[in-house]
Amino acid sequence: MGLFDFASDIGKKLFGKDDDPAEEIKKHIEEDNPGIEDLKVHYDDGVVTISGKTDDPAALEKTILMAGNAKGVKEVRIDDMQAPPLIETTEYYEIASGDTLWGIASKYYGQGAKYTLIFEANREVIKDPDKIFPGQKIRIPAV
Numbered sequence: 001m002g003l004f005d006f007a008s009d010i011g012k013k014l015f016g017k018d019d020d021p022a023e024e025i026k027k028h029i030e031e032d033n034p035g036i037e038d039l040k041v042h043y044d045d046g047v048v049t050i051s052g053k054t055d056d057p058a059a060l061e062k063t064i065l066m067a068g069n070a071k072g073v074k075e076v077r078i079d080d081m082q083a084p085p086l087i088e089t090t091e092y093y094e095i096a097s098g099d100t101l102w103g104i105a106s107k108y109y110g111q112g113a114k115y116t117l118i119f120e121a122n123r124e125v126i127k128d129p130d131k132i133f134p135g136q137k138i139r140i141p142a143v
Contacts, residue, residue, distance in 0.1 A: 004064065008046050008074035010135035021072065022048075029066050032124040035059030041067070048073050051080035057087045061139055062124045069125055069136050091140040101129050108140050117141055 015024035021043035029039060036059055039052040048067045054060055060083045068076045093104060101115035109117070119129045121141040126132060 006068040007135040011071040034062035046074040053082040
């Protein structure tokens with residue numbers, strides 16, 4: 001599963017059957033906007049298309065994860081996004097059942113106490129370090 005593919009049956013529930021999914025996803029991103037200007041969101045049958053502008057590849061990564069980790073989203077596209085190329089050294093991790101940020105930090109950094117690095121890099125996606133869920137995708141920052 002790449003950065004742009006997501007498990008549509010898990011994630012944060014942002015919209016119901018009577019809501020406009022594109023508008024709800026856009027509001028969700030704008031609440032903690034990681035640095036996207038002129039944000040536009042389109043939703044069609046589980047596929048979210050994001051457009052806008054940013055000078056920060058990390059802002060784009062966070063925006064993709066914010067949209068993709070919403071329940072009902074299976075793919076995120078950024079074809080019309082004006083942004084520098086994504087950082088190829090950024091690693092992504094899909095949370096598995098039983099995972100904790102402490103355990104993920106131990107795996108990647110050799111020290112569970114460095115979970116705060118992962119939490120800070122994903123603050124827009126993870127609101128509480130004790131509340132992560134299987135299938136959620138996160139960024140693993142390099143140290």
